[in-house]
Amino acid sequence: MSPLRFVYSFLLVLVTLARGASVRADPQPIALPDLGQAITEGDLAGYFAIPPSGAGLPPGGGTPAQGELAYANHCAACHGDKMQGMPALGAPALTGGRGSLATGKPIKTVESYWPYPTTLFDYIKRAMPFDAPGSLTNDEVYAVTAYILASGRVIESSELIDASTLPKVAMPNRDGFIPDPRQH
Numbered sequence: 001m002s003p004l005r006f007v008y009s010f011l012l013v014l015v016t017l018a019r020g021a022s023v024r025a026d027p028q029p030i031a032l033p034d035l036g037q038a039i040t041e042g043d044l045a046g047y048f049a050i051p052p053s054g055a056g057l058p059p060g061g062g063t064p065a066q067g068e069l070a071y072a073n074h075c076a077a078c079h080g081d082k083m084q085g086m087p088a089l090g091a092p093a094l095t096g097g098r099g100s101l102a103t104g105k106p107i108k109t110v111e112s113y114w115p116y117p118t119t120l121f122d123y124i125k126r127a128m129p130f131d132a133p134g135s136l137t138n139d140e141v142y143a144v145t146a147y148i149l150a151s152g153r154v155i156e157s158s159e160l161i162d163a164s165t166l167p168k169v170a171m172p173n174r175d176g177f178i179p180d181p182r183q184h
Contacts, residue, residue, distance in 0.1 A: 046134075050122040052180070054167030057121065061162030062143025064150035070140045071147050074129045083151055091130075095152040098172055111152030115177045117169040121145045142166070 050056055062070075072081070078091035085093030097107025106112075110120055125141045127133045136144070146161035155161070155169055 048122075048125075050118045050125075052116040052118055052167070054118050054163060057118070057163035057166060058138045059163065060138030060142050061160050061165075062139050062141075062146050063160055064143075064147045064155070064157050066139070067143035067145070067147025067150075070136070070144050074136060074140070075144060078130055083148065094148050098152075101173065101176065109152070110148055111154060111172060113173055113176075115171055115174045117145070117149060117154070117166050117171055120148065121166060 048056055071079075071083075078086055078089050079094055080086055080091075083094040084096075085091050093107065093109050095109055095111045097109045097112035100107045100112060114120060121141055124136065124144055125134070125138075128136065128144075142161050145166065146155065146159065149155045149161070149169060150157045150159065152172075154171060159165070161169075
């Protein structure tokens with residue numbers, strides 16, 4: 001390497017080191033925008049998850065007979081009047097398919113696939129009806145849940161579904177999943 005090139009390289013290293021040292025010696029705080037606020041219990045009120053144990057199920061209740069009317073008003077347009085589903089709309093069948101999971105053409109419905117009845121309540125409460133999610137009352141959600149379960153012959157057609165009875169419903173595929181070891 002030529003002496004001149006060595007001097008330029010040495011000076012470049014010195015300038016780089018000096019510049020880095022000056023930045024570290026006098027750091028300027030970065031001004032951050034004042035975004036956000038502390039979350040309150042009221043903010044969290046709309047967020048919930050109902051575990052298999054049913055912890056956190058709200059008050060209310062409904063029967064399959066009550067659910068039939070609510071289903072007709074809020075669900076049948078997408079899922080069909082007999083819960084057969086409407087694939088063109090992306091709305092699955094809700095009943096049927098029992099015993100099909102081990103076949104080459106499994107039919108996954110609430111009746112045949114879902115292991116916990118509380119999941120049905122939770123899903124309806126949060127996400128249905130598709131055009132107005134979260135708009136159903138607790139009583140309507142319990143009633144529609146009861147109607148779907150009774151239509152799938154999971155419960156009796158006269159059974160009341162509420163926070164105490166729903167977690168006790170034995171789904172046909174309750175043993176088809178590996179149990180979740182976490183506390184619910």
